[in-house]
Amino acid sequence: MPELPEVETVVRGLRPRLEGRRLRRVQQRRKDLRFPLPARFAERLTGRRVERIERRAKYILAHLDGGEALLAHLGMSGRMLLVEDPDEPLQAHDHIVLETDQGLQIRFNDTRRFGIMDLVAEAELQAHWLLKDLGPEPLSNAFNGPFLAERLAGRRTPIKAALLDQKIVAGLGNIYASEALFHAGLSPRRQAYTVQRGRAERLAWAIRDVLQRAIAAGGSSLRDYVQADGELGYFQHQWAVYDREGEPCPGCDCGADGGPLGGGGIRRLVQSNRATFYCPRRQR
DNA sequence: CTACCATCCTGGTTGC
DNA sequence: TGCAACCAGGATGGTA
Structure with missing residues (x-):
């Protein structure tokens, strides 16, 4: 996890x-x-x-x-x-x-x-092959909208895949990448280079915010995963989209039928062989 | 650069 | 119920 x-x-x-x-x-x-x-x-x-x-x-x-x-x-x-x-x-x-x-x-x-x-x-340590290419810590001051925009500039890969690239931001994985994109209102399919200025600002903010809230909750526990102290994290109850295919997303009537964008709630798609969850109404 | 795929490994869940 | 296919939080490396 x-x-x-x-x-x-x-x-x-x-x-x-x-x-x-x-x-x-x-x-x-x-x-x-x-x-x-x-x-x-x-x-x-x-x-x-x-x-x-x-x-x-x-x-x-x-x-x-x-x-x-x-x-x-x-x-x-x-x-x-x-x-x-x-x-x-x-x-x-x-x-x-x-x-x-x-x-x-x-x-x-x-x-x-x-x-x-x-x-x-x-x-x-600094030069260790596993550490040397890592991007900045998303909770550090070095990580912000302009920095993220610069790293994404010119990249044609989908933004979801870019967020999993540890050279761009270090520490995001499959769950929090989906969650951050939801909170930033950005489609996971959007080409990374189009995330500039305001969008990059929103995304950087959403990344920090979701990570901070997850840490405060002690992380997410799946199945029998237990933290070092034996406690169970509870952030999985605050997932907005991850593993919630078909459910309505928080604060949106995307679960309802009809309307120009259809219904059916949160969608699941596969990108780079990994599941991505998103709300087609709230994320563009 | 980029996209896609296989790969490392085990075990739980799903579907026929 | 049995069994096989599929799926999972990560990350690299090869290929085209």
């Missing part, structure tokens, strides 16, 4: 339990996730103190003493489970277990194994 708000929620859950703690035991239960884990992964983590945890786009960065950082990505199904009792049996797909000097375990569980972990020297 993890897009920016979910990763931010996980980071906030991990911080109080991990920052300042030393890793006394690390288990690596398979040699790879999406990519091979680095050489001597568990040994290099064991005994290290976690100085600070931060989020960059959908990545989790745990800065360690000794000059390295643990880089983690949750992929599609990755979860960080906090387990108080180290004797609790491991579950299927628990791939990595970090145990702190207080006896708390953080179990990285990832059924589909699209997740990533790597150990990177601090000095090489």
